[in-house]
Amino acid sequence: MIKRYNALGDYFKNQYGKKMVKLAIDAGFTCPNRDGTLASSGCIFCSEKGSGEFAGVVGENCDPNHTYSIHSQIESQKKLLADKWKSTGYIAYFQNFTNTYANVDVLSKLYDEALAFDGIEGLAIATRPDCLDDEKIELLKKYRQNGVLWVELGLQSIHEKSMNWLKTHYTLDQFHQTFMRLKSADIPVVVHLIVGLPDETHDDFIASVEYISNLKPFGVKLHMLNVLKDTALEQDYINRCFDLLDLEDYIEWVTDAIEVLDESIVIHRMTGDGAHDAVIAPMWIKNKRSVLNGIEKNLARRNVSQGSKKL
Numbered sequence: 001m002i003k004r005y006n007a008l009g010d011y012f013k014n015q016y017g018k019k020m021v022k023l024a025i026d027a028g029f030t031c032p033n034r035d036g037t038l039a040s041s042g043c044i045f046c047s048e049k050g051s052g053e054f055a056g057v058v059g060e061n062c063d064p065n066h067t068y069s070i071h072s073q074i075e076s077q078k079k080l081l082a083d084k085w086k087s088t089g090y091i092a093y094f095q096n097f098t099n100t101y102a103n104v105d106v107l108s109k110l111y112d113e114a115l116a117f118d119g120i121e122g123l124a125i126a127t128r129p130d131c132l133d134d135e136k137i138e139l140l141k142k143y144r145q146n147g148v149l150w151v152e153l154g155l156q157s158i159h160e161k162s163m164n165w166l167k168t169h170y171t172l173d174q175f176h177q178t179f180m181r182l183k184s185a186d187i188p189v190v191v192h193l194i195v196g197l198p199d200e201t202h203d204d205f206i207a208s209v210e211y212i213s214n215l216k217p218f219g220v221k222l223h224m225l226n227v228l229k230d231t232a233l234e235q236d237y238i239n240r241c242f243d244l245l246d247l248e249d250y251i252e253w254v255t256d257a258i259e260v261l262d263e264s265i266v267i268h269r270m271t272g273d274g275a276h277d278a279v280i281a282p283m284w285i286k287n288k289r290s291v292l293n294g295i296e297k298n299l300a301r302r303n304v305s306q307g308s309k310k311l
C-alpha cells in the first residue's frame with residue numbers, strides 16, 4: 001500500500017529502527033491559565049486533568065485525585081505494554097497541564113526522574129508558548145543533546161477570534177516568537193491544531209494549516225473539537241448548540257490539510273483519543289480506527305499525498 005503521509009510510527013522505525021511508545025505522565029504541574037495567574041477557568045476545552053485524560057493512572061484501583069510518582073506511572077504503563085510489544089523504546093510524555101511551569105531545578109529533577117527509568121529513551125514535553133523563557137530553553141537544549149526530545153505547543157488556530165473563544169490567553173505572536181526561539185535552539189516542536197472550531201470556515205482552517213506548513217515544525221497533531229464532560233466547552237455547547245463537523249466532513253478537512261502540509265512534517269495524530277466515558281460530542285470520535293481508515297481511503301480515492309497541494 002502506498003504510504004501517503006509522514007506517520008509518526010514510520011518516522012520512529014526509520015530513525016530508531018524500532019517501535020517507540022509514549023508513556024503519558026502527570027507530573028503534578030498546574031498552568032498559569034488555571035491557577036489564577038492569567039485566568040482560573042483554563043482553555044475552554046481543558047478538563048480537570050489538564051488535557052491529559054490517560055496520564056497518572058497506575059492501576060484499576062488508583063485514586064484519580066492523587067498524583068502518583070513518575071516512577072510508578074512509568075512502571076505501571078510499561079507493565080501493561082510489555083506483553084503487547086517486545087523490543088520497544090519508550091518516551092516519557094509529560095502531558096498534563098504545563099510541563100515547564102516551574103523553575104529549572106524542579107524541571108530537571110522531574111525530567112531526570114523519568115529518564116532514569118530503564119527503557120526511557122527520551123522526553124516529549126507539552127507546554128504553553130508563554131512558559132518557555134531562555135533559561136528553560138537552555139535546559140531543554142541539554143536534554144536534546146543527550147537523546148530524543150521534543151516540545152508540544154497547542155496553537156489550535158491562528159485566528160484571533162478563535163483564540164479568544166478558546167481562552168488560551170496567549171497570542172499568535174507569542175506562539176511565533178517562542179517557536180522561532182525553539183527552532184534556533186534546534187529543539188523539535190509539535191504543534192497542535194483543532195479541526196472544526198465553531199466560528200471557523202474551511203478556509204480559516206486551511207489558513208492555519210498553511211501557516212504551520214510554512215513554519216515546518218517537526219510534527220503536527222490534528223484534533224477534532226471534542227466536547228468533554230465537566231469542561232467550560234460543555235456548557236457553551238449546551239447553551240449555543242453550535243454545529244460540530246460530522247465524520248465525513250472531518251475526513252474531508254483532514255485530507256485537505258494533509259495535502260497542504262509540507263511533506264517533511266511528521267503527523268503525530270490525525271484524530272484525538274478522548275476518554276470514552278467523558279465524551280459528550282461528537283460520538284464518532286470514539287471509533288478512532290474508522291476515522292483513520294476514512295482518511296487513508298480518502299487520500300487514496302483522491303490519489304494525493306502529504307504536501308501534494310502545498311501552496
Ligand code: SF4
Nearest residue numbers: 031033042043046097
Ligand atoms: S494551556 Fe493546557 S493545561 Fe493550561 S488551561 Fe490550556 S489546555 Fe489546560
